[in-house]
Amino acid sequence: MSELKVLFATSEMAPLIKTGGLADVSGALPAALRALGVDVRVLLPGYTPVLAQMSQHEVVATFDDLPGFPPARLLVGDTATDVPLLVLDCPELYQRAGGPYQDTGGHDWADNARRFALLSRVAAILASGESPLPWRVDILHCNDWQTGLAPAHLNLWHSGTPSVMTIHNMAFQGVFSAHTLEDLHLPPSSFGIDGVEYYGNLSFLKAGLYYADHITTVSPNYANEIQYEALGFGLQGLLTQRSEDLTGILNGIDTEEWNPADDDYLAKTYSTARMTGKAANKQALQQRMGLSVDADVPLLGVISRFTYQKGLDLLLEIAPRLVELPVQLVMLGSGEAGMQDAARALAVRYPGRIAAHIGYSEALSHQIEAGADMFVMPSRFEPCGLNQLYSQRYGTPPIVHATGGLADSVTDCTAETLKDGSASGFVFSGMTADNLYATILRAVGVYRDEKQWKALRKNCMGKDFSWQRSAEAYIDVYRKVLER
Ligand code: ADP
Ligand code: GLC
Numbered sequence: 020m021s022e023l024k025v026l027f028a029t030s031e032m033a034p035l036i037k038t039g040g041l042a043d044v045s046g047a048l049p050a051a052l053r054a055l056g057v058d059v060r061v062l063l064p065g066y067t068p069v070l071a072q073m074s075q076h077e078v079v080a081t082f083d084d085l086p087g088f089p090p091a092r093l094l095v096g097d098t099a100t101d102v103p104l105l106v107l108d109c110p111e112l113y114q115r116a117g118g119p120y121q122d123t124g125g126h127d128w129a130d131n132a133r134r135f136a137l138l139s140r141v142a143a144i145l146a147s148g149e150s151p152l153p154w155r156v157d158i159l160h161c162n163d164w165q166t167g168l169a170p171a172h173l174n175l176w177h178s179g180t181p182s183v184m185t186i187h188n189m190a191f192q193g194v195f196s197a198h199t200l201e202d203l204h205l206p207p208s209s210f211g212i213d214g215v216e217y218y219g220n221l222s223f224l225k226a227g228l229y230y231a232d233h234i235t236t237v238s239p240n241y242a243n244e245i246q247y248e249a250l251g252f253g254l255q256g257l258l259t260q261r262s263e264d265l266t267g268i269l270n271g272i273d274t275e276e277w278n279p280a281d282d283d284y285l286a287k288t289y290s291t292a293r294m295t296g297k298a299a300n301k302q303a304l305q306q307r308m309g310l311s312v313d314a315d316v317p318l319l320g321v322i323s324r325f326t327y328q329k330g331l332d333l334l335l336e337i338a339p340r341l342v343e344l345p346v347q348l349v350m351l352g353s354g355e356a357g358m359q360d361a362a363r364a365l366a367v368r369y370p371g372r373i374a375a376h377i378g379y380s381e382a383l384s385h386q387i388e389a390g391a392d393m394f395v396m397p398s399r400f401e402p403c404g405l406n407q408l409y410s411q412r413y414g415t416p417p418i419v420h421a422t423g424g425l426a427d428s429v430t431d432c433t434a435e436t437l438k439d440g441s442a443s444g445f446v447f448s449g450m451t452a453d454n455l456y457a458t459i460l461r462a463v464g465v466y467r468d469e470k471q472w473k474a475l476r477k478n479c480m481g482k483d484f485s486w487q488r489s490a491e492a493y494i495d496v497y498r499k500v501l502e503r
Contacts, residue, residue: 242267304390320391325354
């Protein structure tokens with residue numbers, strides 16, 4: 020087969036614009052696909068920071084009369100990424116202060132339906148025979164609800180090009196009231212159970228899941244979990260019906276960006292062959308975060324959105340018991356005000372033992388991965404999760420709840436798994452504070468056994484989480500879809 024041409028549509032992409040793991044995936048998967056010979060190009064909205072990081076752009080297409088949308092243009096230009104980018108410039112919808120989905124106060128933009136309907140619409144046009152570009156697309160690859168209407172448009176208005184829809188998180192679905200339908204150029208006939216309707220509303224994600232030729236999600240375990248009520252967020256019926264067309268592919272990580280042997284953010288680099296540098300990072304982290312400098316006390320790290328999904332409420336609840344063990348705790352993240360306040364209050368109550376940085380910091384996130392002894396990720400649900408992968412690569416065994424991609428990527432440390440060399444962290448079932456506490460206690464026990472701890476760290480660092488394997492699995496999906 021000749022070179023595959025894939026249009027990868029996404030609403031965020033590292034390093035240009037990031038709110039979470041989707042950006043990491045969009046920054047790395049297309050590059051990995053290109054390394055395997057796929058001609059993939061990324062379609063991304065022209066948010067203010069994206070345009071600011073783009074030099075010498077050229078307009079390659081204009082969309083002046085899409086019904087219901089302001090004029091838009093497609094730009095190509097130079098950015099920090101090696102993957103060819105198609106930037107959708109529409110100042111009225113994308114150029115503003117704030118994030119990709121929310122204003123500076125943390126409220127969803129009121130016109131999100133329109134903003135991402137335009138992204139979806141343009142993705143469908145570029146993938147269709149009516150594309151203004153000479154480049155012909157074989158597969159349209161969409162990601163999350165923001166691009167969910169694209170497979171619907173391809174099916175309803177165009178024909179031919181198959182689409183793949185990747186679910187990064189079922190908890191975000193892009194649900195808007197039914198009357199949005201006409202504004203978005205969707206035919207009334209599409210508003211039904213066999214279409215874009217979801218309990219009387221319009222759902223962008225459901226549209227994608229219904230119309231895409233194939234669905235993927237970011238771990239095999241999550242692909243199974245979303246077919247049941249507990250984690251299907253109302254779409255388990257559709258997903259069960261489509262289970263033949265649903266594949267779970269574990270995310271990889273960018274092993275250049277996340278490499279303890281070559282990481283400019285670190286006080287000292289290190290590798291399995293030369294682990295001494297890890298202690299220097301622990302000391303630097305303790306200093307930076309105002310914790311007592313103590314090589315001996317286990318230091319737990321957290322980097323997370325502070326939301327219900329991530330289960331940090333359990334950790335905050337047991338924090339007073341943890342400091343008694345003793346352990347130290349460093350937290351980086353932002354999100355729900357209640358959790359932010361609780362984290363800050365703990366830092367005030369336990370100076371030198373608990374530290375919290377409320378906000379976003381790329382540098383500190385690398386320093387925590389390297390400087391902490393263990394990484395805590397008690398997510399209630401987790402489609403894939405990236406930090407438990409980064410932490411393994413940095414020799415910082417993760418402590419995780421047995422859900423989604425966490426269960427797929429961390430092997431619980433037992434006498435047996437230590438012996439066969441597969442142990443790579445600590446896994447607990449049953450989402451309670453006591454279970455989390457007992458698991459941290461268990462981890463501290465292993466930490467106190469130098470030989471076991473060294474073996475565990477070595478296993479972690481030896482695991483292969485590179486993107487190549489996952490990219491190959493995506494190529495299999497593309498081929499399968501094209502053969503149909
Ligand atoms: P999710 O996308 O659900 O938030 P993931 O684990 O897939 O979870 O990805 C989160 C990504 O965002 C990781 O790269 C993580 O390091 C990063 N991240 C989250 N919060 C912060 C923060 N406050 N500062 C820096 N990086 C963060
Ligand atoms: C979502 C999920 C996370 C996953 C990421 C990238 O943000 O919450 O688990 O790792 O997407 O696929």
